[in-house]
Amino acid sequence: MKQITFIFIISILISVSPRAIAVEKVWVYSKGASLKADKKASSETITSLPADTELDVLSLEKRWYHVSTDSGEKGWIFRGKVTDTPPGEENEDEDEESLLDDLSDSGILLAAADTSRSIRGKKQKTKAYEQETETEEKYIRALDTVLSFYTTDDETESFLEQGRIGEYAE
Amino acid sequence: MKFFLSFFLSFLLTPPAFALDFTDIINKAGEAEKKQAREQGSDLPVSASELEYDLETISGDRLALEGFKRFGLPVENPELQKYVNLVGNAVARYANCPDNPLFFVVVESDLFTSFACSGGIIFITSTFIKHMEDESELAGVLGHEIVHSCHKHLLRSVKGIRLSEDRPLQDMISHLQAILFEKGLDQDMEYEADASGTEAVYRTGYDPEGFIRVLKMLETQQSKAVEKGSWFSTHPRVSERIRKCRENMKNYPDSAEMARVKNRFDKKITTK
Numbered sequence: 001m002k003q004i005t006f007i008f009i010i011s012i013l014i015s016v017s018p019r020a021i022a023v024e025k026v027w028v029y030s031k032g033a034s035l036k037a038d039k040k041a042s043s044e045t046i047t048s049l050p051a052d053t054e055l056d057v058l059s060l061e062k063r064w065y066h067v068s069t070d071s072g073e074k075g076w077i078f079r080g081k082v083t084d085t086p087p088g089e090e091n092e093d094e095d096e097e098s099l100l101d102d103l104s105d106s107g108i109l110l111a112a113a114d115t116s117r118s119i120r121g122k123k124q125k126t127k128a129y130e131q132e133t134e135t136e137e138k139y140i141r142a143l144d145t146v147l148s149f150y151t152t153d154d155e156t157e158s159f160l161e162q163g164r165i166g167e168y169a170e
Numbered sequence: 171m172k173f174f175l176s177f178f179l180s181f182l183l184t185p186p187a188f189a190l191d192f193t194d195i196i197n198k199a200g201e202a203e204k205k206q207a208r209e210q211g212s213d214l215p216v217s218a219s220e221l222e223y224d225l226e227t228i229s230g231d232r233l234a235l236e237g238f239k240r241f242g243l244p245v246e247n248p249e250l251q252k253y254v255n256l257v258g259n260a261v262a263r264y265a266n267c268p269d270n271p272l273f274f275v276v277v278e279s280d281l282f283t284s285f286a287c288s289g290g291i292i293f294i295t296s297t298f299i300k301h302m303e304d305e306s307e308l309a310g311v312l313g314h315e316i317v318h319s320c321h322k323h324l325l326r327s328v329k330g331i332r333l334s335e336d337r338p339l340q341d342m343i344s345h346l347q348a349i350l351f352e353k354g355l356d357q358d359m360e361y362e363a364d365a366s367g368t369e370a371v372y373r374t375g376y377d378p379e380g381f382i383r384v385l386k387m388l389e390t391q392q393s394k395a396v397e398k399g400s401w402f403s404t405h406p407r408v409s410e411r412i413r414k415c416r417e418n419m420k421n422y423p424d425s426a427e428m429a430r431v432k433n434r435f436d437k438k439i440t441t442k
Contacts, residue, residue: 030264030373063424080264080373120271120290123224126231135235142238143231146275146291149251151259159256163305165429166375 024057026065026082032153033082035075039064041167046075052087062170078167122147223270223289226325230289232343233350237293240351242279245296250276253438257305258292258312265313265370267320274312282391284311285350286318288325299439301387305431309374310381313367321366323359324350357406364415372421377428379419385412 028049037044039061047069049055055067055077064076122143130140161168238244244251251274258274272290276299284294292315302308318324328345349355364381372378389408405411419425 029266031269032263080375120227120273123228123231125228126235129232130235138243139235139238142243142275143234145244146234146273149255149273149275150271151252151255156256156259156263160260160375163429163431163434165260165431166373169375169429 024084025086026055026057026067026084027087028053028055028077028081029083030081032157033077035067035069035073035077037075039066039076040170041078041161043076046073049077055082063167064170080166120147226322227289228339229325229343229346230287230291233287233346234289234291234293236347236351237285237287237291238277241281241283241293241295242277245276245278247276250438254294254299254308254312257308258316261309261313261367261370261374261376262316262320264373265316265320265366267316272316272319282388284315286315286324287350288319288322288346290319292316292319301391302384302435302439303432304380305435306371306376306378306380306429307384307387308380308435309371309376310368310378310384313371314363314381315367316370317363317366318355318359321359321362323355323363327355327359354405360406361411361414364411365418368415368418369421372425372428375429377425377430378422379425380430382412382415382419385415 028051031051033049033051033053035046035049037046049069053069055065055069058066058068058074060066060079063079065079065082066074066076067082068074126143129135160166254276255274258272262272270290272292274292274294276294276296279295280297281295282298282301284292284298286292292312294311294315298311299308302311324346327349328342331342331345354360368378368381371381385408389412392408422428
């Protein structure tokens with residue numbers, strides 16, 4: 001009798017205990033991500049989503065996640081643009097410390113060899129090196145040419161669309 | 171790291187003309203910035219990450235110049251160069267790279283090789299591309315190099331190396347050259363580039379098996395291509411790489427439905 005009572009009580013406890021709800025989360029992984037109204041790239045953009053934005057997954061249909069943001073907005077995002085690994089955990093095995101981590105407070109860290117930080121042009125020190133070593137003109141021109149190969153985000157987007165790649169494949 | 175500290179301090183303390191010029195520039199630039207900062211009442215703006223990027227790009231420029239000397243000049247085909255840059259930048263978007271730009275260049279060479287200089291300059295040879303079948307294969311190879319670049323594998327390979335006191339920058343670049351063009355990177359870095367590169371390719375929307383097809387193509391070429399400077403001399407055994415990549419394919423069950431884009435690839439590769 002005691003055993004039956006015990007089992008009965010345990011059963012009651014289990015039945016009324018709150019169940020853990022498995023809410024799957026993903027995080028925005030790539031730049032240029034946005035929440036779409038439908039699961040196709042041409043659909044209306046609801047909002048842009050910065051990298052590391054956390055999203056609650058509602059469903060996955062083919063290559064599109066139906067998600068909800070913190071503010072409650074719902075929409076679709078291409079699966080290639082999200083990860084189920086929280087930010088910061090991606091490369092735990094890799095030595096991520098700065099190559100110059102000892103110099104963060106040093107007076108040496110000044111705007112040294114170049115000040116045009118927004119544009120990756122040929123460094124002044126490279127030009128000086130080319131002169132000092134009398135680098136052949138053809139190699140100097142080759143480097144100049146390569147460093148002129150800028151690709152804009154719009155060009156890349158258009159390229160993916162024309163190739164029907166990724167979110168443009170559907 | 172301490173070796174970088176000693177490397178920069180050595181510029182301040184030793185007289186060779188090259189090191190003095192670098193130090194002189196740092197000091198003059200520093201003084202100008204300090205003056206501006208004092209006038210504006212703000213702290214100096216330059217961060218460790220910015221100086222690190224300067225170091226990457228200075229060394230990268232030198233490596234690229236050496237790369238042209240060793241492997242050949244850029245193919246004179248602007249459309250092809252643009253195309254390769256578009257494929258590379260498309261994959262880079264999904265490779266979780268820093269915001270620094272990447273530049274891809276096809277050079278005229280008989281060798282089967284590609285490599286990533288520091289500072290975002292990535293080389294691939296004309297012969298290597300010509301033996302590929304479609305855009306997903308090109309994306310696979312570029313994805314591999316993008317991971318090397320974005321994870322700074324080359325610079326990390328020289329961490330801890332003792333540099334000469336009188337010419338630390340030149341010494342560092344010599345070490346980088348030896349690794350990039352002769353010895354190769356650590357095997358773990360290569361396998362990481364294979365795996366993470368394939369992941370980036372898949373995220374982009376390309377068929378991730380494209381990279382395995384390229385490795386198989388290289389395997390058939392291996393017996394003919396024992397020349398120094400080819401991929402074989404600087405990378406792990408191809409058969410082992412194929413095996414590991416195959417294992418990873420379980421993560422991409424719908425790979426057969428992903429884009430290969432053969433038509434566009436054929437058109438661009440044969441364009442004169």
